[in-house]
Amino acid sequence: MSNVFAIFEQRIKEFVQQLDLKSDVELNLSRITVEPPRDPAHGNLASNAAMVLAKLAKQNPRAIAQLLADKLSDEPNVTNVSIAGPGFINITLSDEYWVHHLKEVLDQGKSYGGNATGDGLKVNVEYVSANPTGPMHVGHCRGAVVGDALANLLSFAGYDVTREYYTNDAGGQIEVLARSAYLRYREALGEDIGAIPEGLYPGEYLIPLGEALAKQHGEALLKADDEDWLPIVKKASIDGMMGLIRADLAALGVHHDVFFSERSLHKVENGSSPISRTVDRLTEMGLVYKGTLPPPKGAKPDDWEDREQLLFRSTDVGDDMDRALKKSNDDFTYFAADVGYFHDKFDRGFKEMILILGADHSGYVKRLEAVGRAISDGASKVTVRLCQLVKLFREGQPVTMSKRSGNFITLREVVDEVGRDAVRFMMLYRKNDAPLDFDFAKVTEQSKDNPVFYVQYAHARVYSVMRQAARDMGDLDISPNALKKADTSLLTDDGEIGIIKKMAEYPRVIDSAARSHEPHRLAFYLYELASLLHSQWNKGRDLPDLRFIHQENAPLTLARLALVYSVSCILASGLAIIGADAPEEMR
RNA sequence: GGUCCCGUAGCUCAGUAGGAUAGAGCAAUUGAUUCCUAAUCAAUAGGUCGGUGGUUCGAAUCCACUCGGGAUCACCA
Numbered sequence: 079m080s081n082v083f084a085i086f087e088q089r090i091k092e093f094v095q096q097l098d099l100k101s102d103v104e105l106n107l108s109r110i111t112v113e114p115p116r117d118p119a120h121g122n123l124a125s126n127a128a129m130v131l132a133k134l135a136k137q138n139p140r141a142i143a144q145l146l147a148d149k150l151s152d153e154p155n156v157t158n159v160s161i162a163g164p165g166f167i168n169i170t171l172s173d174e175y176w177v178h179h180l181k182e183v184l185d186q187g188k189s190y191g192g193n194a195t196g197d198g199l200k201v202n203v204e205y206v207s208a209n210p211t212g213p214m215h216v217g218h219c220r221g222a223v224v225g226d227a228l229a230n231l232l233s234f235a236g237y238d239v240t241r242e243y244y245t246n247d248a249g250g251q252i253e254v255l256a257r258s259a260y261l262r263y264r265e266a267l268g269e270d271i272g273a274i275p276e277g278l279y280p281g282e283y284l285i286p287l288g289e290a291l292a293k294q295h296g297e298a299l300l301k302a303d304d305e306d307w308l309p310i311v312k313k314a315s316i317d318g319m320m321g322l323i324r325a326d327l328a329a330l331g332v333h334h335d336v337f338f339s340e341r342s343l344h345k346v347e348n349g350s351s352p353i354s355r356t357v358d359r360l361t362e363m364g365l366v367y368k369g370t371l372p373p374p375k376g377a378k379p380d381d382w383e384d385r386e387q388l389l390f391r392s393t394d395v396g397d398d399m400d401r402a403l404k405k406s407n408d409d410f411t412y413f414a415a416d417v418g419y420f421h422d423k424f425d426r427g428f429k430e431m432i433l434i435l436g437a438d439h440s441g442y443v444k445r446l447e448a449v450g451r452a453i454s455d456g457a458s459k460v461t462v463r464l465c466q467l468v469k470l471f472r473e474g475q476p477v478t479m480s481k482r483s484g485n486f487i488t489l490r491e492v493v494d495e496v497g498r499d500a501v502r503f504m505m506l507y508r509k510n511d512a513p514l515d516f517d518f519a520k521v522t523e524q525s526k527d528n529p530v531f532y533v534q535y536a537h538a539r540v541y542s543v544m545r546q547a548a549r550d551m552g553d554l555d556i557s558p559n560a561l562k563k564a565d566t567s568l569l570t571d572d573g574e575i576g577i578i579k580k581m582a583e584y585p586r587v588i589d590s591a592a593r594s595h596e597p598h599r600l601a602f603y604l605y606e607l608a609s610l611l612h613s614q615w616n617k618g619r620d621l622p623d624l625r626f627i628h629q630e631n632a633p634l635t636l637a638r639l640a641l642v643y644s645v646s647c648i649l650a651s652g653l654a655i656i657g658a659d660a661p662e663e664m665r
Numbered sequence: 666g667g668u669c670c671c672g673u674a675g676c677u678c679a680g681u682a683g684g685a686u687a688g689a690g691c692a693a694u695u696g697a698u699u700c701c702u703a704a705u706c707a708a709u710a711g712g713u714c715g716g717u718g719g720u721u722c723g724a725a726u727c728c729a730c731u732c733g734g735g736a737u738c739a740c741c742a
Contacts, residue, residue, distance in 0.1 A: 111682070126684060129722070139722075163685050164722055209742065249742055340742095371739055374667070385740070398668065405740040412742050440669045441737045466670070467736080508678075511670055513735075515677075524704050527691065535704055546701045583681095590681055602679060606689085616706035619697070627701055664704075 080182050081194060081585035083123065086169065087112040090127050093149045099135040099142070106134065114583060121158065121168035122579065128165040139165030176578045177566045183581055183644040184562045188651045191585040195592050196237030200427050203229040205434035206327065206334070207244040210319035211255045212281050214326040214489040217436065220465045220514065222489075223505040223657070225434035226332045227597040228463075230655040235592035240428070243334040244419060247316045248341040249412065254278060255319065256312040260299070262288025263311070267297060287318045329493045330501065331657045343418040344410070353410050353418035356453070357388075357403055360417070365391045365452055371400060390417070390449075397448040417449050424454045431458060432595060437466045463595055465510045471517040496522050499658035503530040506601045506656055529605050533649060534661055536608035539615060540646035541662040547627050547639060554632055561643050564636035571624055573614045574641055580607050584648050597655070604652045611645050 091107045110131075115124040128143035135142065140161055147159040147167055155175035160168045183190045205225020208218050226241070233239040246252075258279040265271045266288040274280040291299065291314055299307040320337070327333070343352045350358075360366050370384045388404035390413075403414040423431050431450060435442065443462045450460025470477035470487065477487065493501055500521040507529055508514045524531050547556055569575065584603070591599040618625035626638040650660035 109682075111684090113681070113684090116680095116685075116688085120685075124684085129684080132722075166685065246742060251742060374738055382739075387740070399739085402740065407740075409740085411740065415742095437670075437736050439737085443669070464670075464736090509671095512678080513671075528704090529690085531704065532690095535702085539702070539705085543701050550701085587681080594681085596681095598679090599681070602689085609689085612705055613707085615701075616697085616703090619700065619703095619706075622700080625701060663702095665702080 080179075080186065080190060080582075081589065082171075082179070082582050083112045083114070083586050084194070084589070086123050086125070089153065090125055090146060090150070090167075093146050094127060094131065096149070097142075097145055099131060099137070106130075113586075114579075115166075115168060120162060120166070121160065121170040123169040123171070125167045125169070126165075128161075128167060132165065143167050173570065173575055174567065176575050176582070177569055179582055180566045180569070180578050180641060180644060181562070183578075183647065184558075184564075184640055187558070187647045188654070190581075190647065191588045191651065192234045193236040194585060195235040195589045196232060198236065198238050199429050200240070201232055201237045201430045201432065202240050202242055202423050202426075202428040203232070203432045203434070204242045204244055205229075206323075206332070207246070208323060209246045209251055210316050210323060211251055211279060212319060213283055213322045215486045216468065216470065216489055216492050219330070219489050219492065219501065220468050220505050220510070221434045221436055222327065222330055222332050223502050224463065224465055224510050224597065226330075227502070227506055227600075227656055228432065228434070228595055230657065231588070231592050231597050231600065234651075234655055235588055237592070240336060241334045242336045242338055245316075245320065245337050245339050247339050248344055248415065252312055252316065253308070255315045256308055259284050259287050259291065259315045259318075260307065260311050263291040263295075263299065264288075266292035267300065283322065287315060290314070290318070326489050326493075329490055329498065331498050338419065338422075340415050340419070343415050343422070351418075352422060353414050356418040356421040357410075357414065359421070360390060360452065363452065365394060366403065367391060369400070371402065390452075392445050392448040392452075395448040395451045397444045401445050413445070416446070417453065420446075420449050420453050420460070424458055429458050431460045433460070433462045435462055435464055437464050440464055461595065463510055466513040468505075468514045468516050471515055471519075473519050474517065477518075492518075499534070500528070500530045502657045503533070503601060506598050509596070509598055529601070530658065531664075532612075533604045533608045533653065534658070535664055536611045537646050537649040537653070537660045538662060538664040539611065540642045540649075543615075543626050543642055544639065547635060550627055550629050551632065551635065554635065556636070556639055558643065561636060561640040564640040565633050566637050566640060568634050568637040569641060571614075571617075573610070573617055573624070574638070577607075577610050577614060577641060577645060580610050581644060581648055584652075600652050600655060604649060604656075607645060607648060607652075611642065 087110060090112065091110060094107060094110070110125065110127045112123050112125045115121060127146060128139040131142050132139035143161040143165045147161055150156055150159045150167065150169060155172050156169055157172045158170040162168055203225055206218060206222045208214055214222075229239050229241045254277065258274070261271050261274065261278060262284045265285070291311065295310070299310065345351055357366060367389055368386060369389050370386050371389065373382045385406045387402045387406060389400045390403050392401050393399065401413050402411050403417070405411055420431070433446065443464070446462055447460045450458060496518060504516060504521050505514070521528060521530065544556060547554070569578070587599055587603045591597055614624070615626075626635070626642055628635050646660070653660045
């Protein structure tokens with residue numbers, strides 16, 4: 079346990095129980111927190127415990143605070159406990175404590191801060207899930223990065239994470255894809271196909287697919303009936319498109335553990351399919367009925383017609399409206415497949431299912447969460463995180479793209495132009511539910527305007543210092559193992575202690591970012607930590623005493639190298655979660 | 666019309682389970698390079714947290730209403 083804040087929170091809760099406060103209601107300790115105070119003058123740790131308890135115990139908060147403060151003062155390493163304002167308990171820890179804490183970072187290296195939250199809980203993160211009808215476009219980018227980083231974060235925090243991609247390989251758009259590919263196949267055999275008809279995919283990425291089909295099947299498919307060639311071309315098309323998508327994802331550094339086929343949910347064996355079995359289950363629970371849906375309130379569509387369909391009573395589990403499970407032609411809807419998919423995930427033992435979706439799916443959230451509740455009977459939780467739109471800019475000018483002409487900006491173009499690291503970091507340098515502006519020029523700029531470079535440079539700077547130390551002090555062992563033995567008590571500058579305090583926040587950042595599913599918090603933290611390092615480095619310009627390397631003083635040099643090396647470990651650990659490199663050199 | 670998201674400094678945004686005097690970066694002004702990478706740093710200035718009311722010891726944060734911006738809305742996927 080490296081989380082100082084969690085340690086003290088636990089300790090305070092123990093003390094509260096020892097106080098044996100009288101209360102009519104049961105004391106609720108869950109609201110007690112320990113956090114870094116905004117103002118460093120208030121100490122290192124601040125707790126709201128007394129104020130939370132005051133009302134329940136019907137006592138003066140400052141009186142309770144005093145009782146707790148007395149106990150806290152006797153704790154090792156606590157140098158000062160004060161009561162402030164309405165009843166805050168402010169705790170100051172000794173420099174010796176912080177200097178000792180640095181040892182923990184050194185010992186744990188890149189695993190420092192991890193494995194404290196998840197406790198092995200099985201979590202499924204579903205992200206991207208783009209339709210396999212073409213290469214990925216830039217709109218998919220944000221969800222891919224947010225999902226992947228969240229999966230990394232949860233995994234680091236100790237969850238058992240499965241990264242999943244739901245392949246929409248059933249339904250009408252696959253038939254359109256296959257017909258489009260078939261056209262390219264005929265083209266590959268020398269036929270003049272003219273303009274691509276309305277309703278088919280015009281993209282040139284289908285040309286190689288047509289050529290491959292021609293190569294493999296010759297003219298055999300040409301004379302075949304629709305029902306004979308269609309399955310063959312469908313399969314080849316899906317495989318081909320998924321190949322493109324996987325390659326795009328790989329360029330972005332995104333990898334999934336499971337590609338789950340929608341088609342597999344429709345497959346009937348011994349008279350039932352996964353979907354039909356799920357519907358049966360919901361029927362047993364009394365959540366399925368035949369009926370007609372009311373038209374949307376307000377704007378009633380012109381072509382509205384009442385239809386009797388098989389419906390899911392999702393209003394019973396928190397949705398606004400009941401939802402169709404079957405179309406009027408008796409086929410299952412897309413939504414029914416989704417329900418079946420949740421059922422499958424639930425059967426695979428996931429306690430938490432997270433979906434990363436684009437903002438255009440906002441209307442879909444309630445019904446998905448409702449399905450999760452219904453299928454698992456409350457045992458599993460479905461959380462949906464929406465990613466708002468990304469607006470592209472070039473030199474401040476919006477980049478327009480038209481999807482209609484097939485002339486959209488692909489994910490690959492963006493990655494090729496600005497690099498994987500910049501794309502990933504920038505996509506995470508914003509709350510995911512806020513829209514994001516992405517300027518090609520800005521994200522490739524090599525300055526502190528650009529947080530990616532700022533953070534990476536801090537990491538590289540540490541390695542630069544290490545290289546310099548190796549040159550200046552050739553006989554000194556500065557390997558990580560040697561640094562673990564450094565006498566860190568030689569670190570006395572406020573800036574140095576401040577860096578350790580910032581590092582001590584890392585476990586807390588990981589914990590809270592993982593719990594709230596907000597990987598962007600990590601990106602901001604890394605920026606702050608990098609900033610402290612740059613600042614301390616620059617202090618050495620004015621005050622040579624504060625430089626990291628002192629040729630005549632090996633113990634001090636070792637202590638300071640231990641400090642900056644620890645910083646680099648956390649930066650590397652955080653950058654790995656974000657999915658960006660931690661370069662050792664930037665020239 | 667329903668639902669969801671956003672509204673914080675001139676600009677782009679953070680704000681951690683409701684906590685103390687609301688924070689960064691950019692832009693502006695001033696300063697620091699014989700030096701471990703100036704791709705950096707230090708300092709100054711900048712705010713009725715869209716508005717009104719409520720909840721309470723305490724609200725940018727929670728609730729209600731309201732204004733402005735965006736997304737979405739029955740058999741598609």
